[in-house]
Amino acid sequence: MNAEQKPAPSQWQPGVTPDEVMHRHGMIGKPVSRLDGPLKVAGKARFAAEVPYEHLAHAALVHSSIARGRISELKTEAARAAPGVILVLTYQNMPRLQNPPLFGSAPKAVGASTLPVMQNEHITWNGQPVALVLAETHEQAEYAASLIEVRYDVLPAKTDFDAAKRQARAPDTILGEPPAIEIGDAEANLQAAAFKVDATYRTPRYNHNAIELHAATVAWQGDELTVHDATQMLNGTAWTIAQLFGIDEKNVRVLSPYVGGGFGGKALWDHQILAIAAARLAQRPVRIVLSRASVFRIVGGRTTTEQRVALGATQDGQLTALIHTGVAAMTPYNACPEQFSFPARHLYATQALKVAQQVADMDMMVNTFMRAPGESIGTFALESAIDELAGQMQLCPIELRRRIEPSKDPVSGLPFSSRHLLEAYQRGAERFGWDQRNPVPRSRRDGEWLIGMGVATATYPYYRMPGAAARIKLTNDGHLTVSIAAHEMGMGTATAQSQHVAERFGLPLEQVTFELGDTTLAAGSLAGGSSQTASIAAAVIAAGEQLIDQLLMLATGDSPLAGFKRDQVEAINGGLAVRGDTTRAETYAAILQRAGRTALQCEAPAPEPAELQHYSMHSFGAQFCEVKVSAITGEVRVTRFLGSFDTGRILNPKTAASQFRGGIVMGIGLALTEATEFDPRSGRIMNPSLAEYHVPVHLDVPEIDVMWTDIADPHSPIGARGIGEIGITGVGAAIANAVYNATGKRIRDLPITLDKLL
Numbered sequence: 001m002n003a004e005q006k007p008a009p010s011q012w013q014p015g016v017t018p019d020e021v022m023h024r025h026g027m028i029g030k031p032v033s034r035l036d037g038p039l040k041v042a043g044k045a046r047f048a049a050e051v052p053y054e055h056l057a058h059a060a061l062v063h064s065s066i067a068r069g070r071i072s073e074l075k076t077e078a079a080r081a082a083p084g085v086i087l088v089l090t091y092q093n094m095p096r097l098q099n100p101p102l103f104g105s106a107p108k109a110v111g112a113s114t115l116p117v118m119q120n121e122h123i124t125w126n127g128q129p130v131a132l133v134l135a136e137t138h139e140q141a142e143y144a145a146s147l148i149e150v151r152y153d154v155l156p157a158k159t160d161f162d163a164a165k166r167q168a169r170a171p172d173t174i175l176g177e178p179p180a181i182e183i184g185d186a187e188a189n190l191q192a193a194a195f196k197v198d199a200t201y202r203t204p205r206y207n208h209n210a211i212e213l214h215a216a217t218v219a220w221q222g223d224e225l226t227v228h229d230a231t232q233m234l235n236g237t238a239w240t241i242a243q244l245f246g247i248d249e250k251n252v253r254v255l256s257p258y259v260g261g262g263f264g265g266k267a268l269w270d271h272q273i274l275a276i277a278a279a280r281l282a283q284r285p286v287r288i289v290l291s292r293a294s295v296f297r298i299v300g301g302r303t304t305t306e307q308r309v310a311l312g313a314t315q316d317g318q319l320t321a322l323i324h325t326g327v328a329a330m331t332p333y334n335a336c337p338e339q340f341s342f343p344a345r346h347l348y349a350t351q352a353l354k355v356a357q358q359v360a361d362m363d364m365m366v367n368t369f370m371r372a373p374g375e376s377i378g379t380f381a382l383e384s385a386i387d388e389l390a391g392q393m394q395l396c397p398i399e400l401r402r403r404i405e406p407s408k409d410p411v412s413g414l415p416f417s418s419r420h421l422l423e424a425y426q427r428g429a430e431r432f433g434w435d436q437r438n439p440v441p442r443s444r445r446d447g448e449w450l451i452g453m454g455v456a457t458a459t460y461p462y463y464r465m466p467g468a469a470a471r472i473k474l475t476n477d478g479h480l481t482v483s484i485a486a487h488e489m490g491m492g493t494a495t496a497q498s499q500h501v502a503e504r505f506g507l508p509l510e511q512v513t514f515e516l517g518d519t520t521l522a523a524g525s526l527a528g529g530s531s532q533t534a535s536i537a538a539a540v541i542a543a544g545e546q547l548i549d550q551l552l553m554l555a556t557g558d559s560p561l562a563g564f565k566r567d568q569v570e571a572i573n574g575g576l577a578v579r580g581d582t583t584r585a586e587t588y589a590a591i592l593q594r595a596g597r598t599a600l601q602c603e604a605p606a607p608e609p610a611e612l613q614h615y616s617m618h619s620f621g622a623q624f625c626e627v628k629v630s631a632i633t634g635e636v637r638v639t640r641f642l643g644s645f646d647t648g649r650i651l652n653p654k655t656a657a658s659q660f661r662g663g664i665v666m667g668i669g670l671a672l673t674e675a676t677e678f679d680p681r682s683g684r685i686m687n688p689s690l691a692e693y694h695v696p697v698h699l700d701v702p703e704i705d706v707m708w709t710d711i712a713d714p715h716s717p718i719g720a721r722g723i724g725e726i727g728i729t730g731v732g733a734a735i736a737n738a739v740y741n742a743t744g745k746r747i748r749d750l751p752i753t754l755d756k757l758l
């Protein structure tokens, strides 16, 4: 046991004794297979588009073909007369709704934009829904939608990033952080530095392509609304819909037990709102399943950026200046400025720091969170520049990072809660065979293939969202059920939390049920910001303490536990035992049975995330990549990849490995194959399909090795820091750095397509 693995006072729950489950291994740390896996393999997991209703009506959308202007004429007669059509919804007959409350504007607000949803004739982006057709079948709805003719008065639109960025503005805030920070005089230090890099990096638009298409099945019963949705924000969706439709939040039930991939995109968009309105008008339950093209048109993605990174260093490799500034495309209606400067605020020691982010308003679909928004493309720029600096200094890029490792947070001055980046580098380098790398570019070749290696830092913040609670029910057969409106998007939420609950209460996995995906359960928190595991674990801990207090109140009379308090007992072998004397024990079943109780239930909220005020909390990693680049065609193939992570404690190595690998696969797409082709003449997305928008497929992805330090963070619940997003960070730079090592060409413009290498 090293120092970090010893229990330390917990700052996330001030004043409470250390949580010993944080350090107990048994159920936690086991590679348990996903509990929902058999249901999915057998086709028994029911997704939002599969919920059956009688008299179900099917919806299809018509999208605007201009970026800005107004509808001058809507011809809907042919659609209304088409077979099976029930209703054609346009701004003319759409119920009057409030504008969506924007994400972040209230605790449960999740509106992706503040734009009204089909309330008037105005067009604000190319792809905006202008009509919804409701029909007896999906095919009839799609066909009738194709018959609708729309004419527009077209207005000039800002659809060119290079033009828009000339009028860039500073946003008020970037996810609660200041958009700009200056410590010392970074520009002056840069000028005076012995070594300097000053470069511009560009990243394109990227679109969400979860395999499950966005879908909802909605039904009204009087004033009560049920929404079966594919969402990663259940409670926020219910609240926001209630505001929009002017109904009581309690009358909105949102269910989402399974989601086929989220990545930030499974949120509240226009399609659910339109389907709910159509269901009300038609007095029928309604299903909407977006086509892949519709997902591109009405679900936001990662936005365009142009970033400057400048580094100044002394002869011995200390940073004197770190500058990371730039512009991201955005709209005035949303709140996602793409926090690309966040990594530079916390990663490296520097005498002077300057970060500044601006946004450039465009007439386009609002952008949104997409797996490590900001950090994925911010690390591309920053970690490419670090590599450029190391090359100039003729220093190993890992050694350079060792020299600029900070002892405390460079901006806040707070201590890191737990940071083992150098250990991740060292262990990764050994396993990957980093010593095989020739630092001289273009020095390894195998026939037509130039071979290179690159490395980059991965980082993602620790977040814990307020608002989560847990409901626990213990029955007199000793079975324990925990219920939270949490989300299962394929990452293994129920599995990891069942392991946590089993460990915490001393139960075998079969005696534990973890219920999620329904707003009638205790409030969850959104599955975003890699925060869900810690957020709901904190609630389970709080409710669990109540449960043990209640059990001890029942354990009176001849119970061996009579008179003992919570901190004098531990949960073990399906019951409670006196600490230090496990012969004085009683099972949960025996406690309930003696008390004549069939069940015991309690519910408690998680405490506020106070740990974030005391510590700088981040996850780290080292991404190692080997590529081969064809000297003839410029084609890049990733041949080997290793991610070495420091993300706190790993609850389940099997599901964790999948999260890391999935992030790296998405990073290969970000680096090499994906880009949304946006026509600046029309503001239209030109490649809205998986045939033309290239997500990496099996042949693009090598064996991906992953490893982790597994050092518990003493200041997060159960020591875990979240793993959903860090896997994609650093990948773009690791690949670009490997391409440079292979070819001697520094590509600062993603994706690295072959034309840029010829």
Ligand code: MOS
Residues within 6 Å of the ligand: 232, 262, 263, 264, 265, 369, 370, 371, 372, 373, 527, 528, 529, 530, 725
């Ligand atoms: Mo993540 S982009 O917060 O789902």
